[in-house]
Amino acid sequence: MRQQPSFYPERQFHILINFNNDERSVAVLPDETGKFLVIDQGKxxxxxxxxxxxxxxxxxxxxxxxxxxxxxxxxxxHFS
Structure with a gap:
């Protein structure tokens, strides 16, 4: 069974993204293996x-x- 990554809400950062002339801040949650979960307004x-x-x-x-x-x-x- 494949193990799900554990994302760290305490290490999240925010990125300003332009969604077709609608600029919004999205949250990015990293895990320890190089995966990032991208969340916009709870979705x-x-x-x-x-x-x-x-x-x-x-x-x-x-x-x-x-x-x-x-x-x-x-x-x-963010990481450089």
Missing amino acids: VLGQLGYDKHLNCVSCECELDETILKQLNSAIKN
């Missing part, structure tokens, strides 16, 4: 996975490419 938008070099290696969400680029850039900036 889970998806889960992104990164390798140790902060390259996105998995994406479990249905977000368009421009939003994913914003998320990837902000997550890399």
Whole structure:
């Protein structure tokens, strides 16, 4: 049975994302294995996975490419 990642609400950070001319702050909750849970106004938008070099290696969400680029850039900036 596959174990679910444990996300850390106490380590969350916020990213300002432009959703088709509607700019909103989304919460990003990391876990210890390089996965990030993205939440917008209480709704889970998806889960992104990164390798140790902060390259996105998995994406479990249905977000368009421009939003994913914003998320990837902000997550890399947060940890660099």
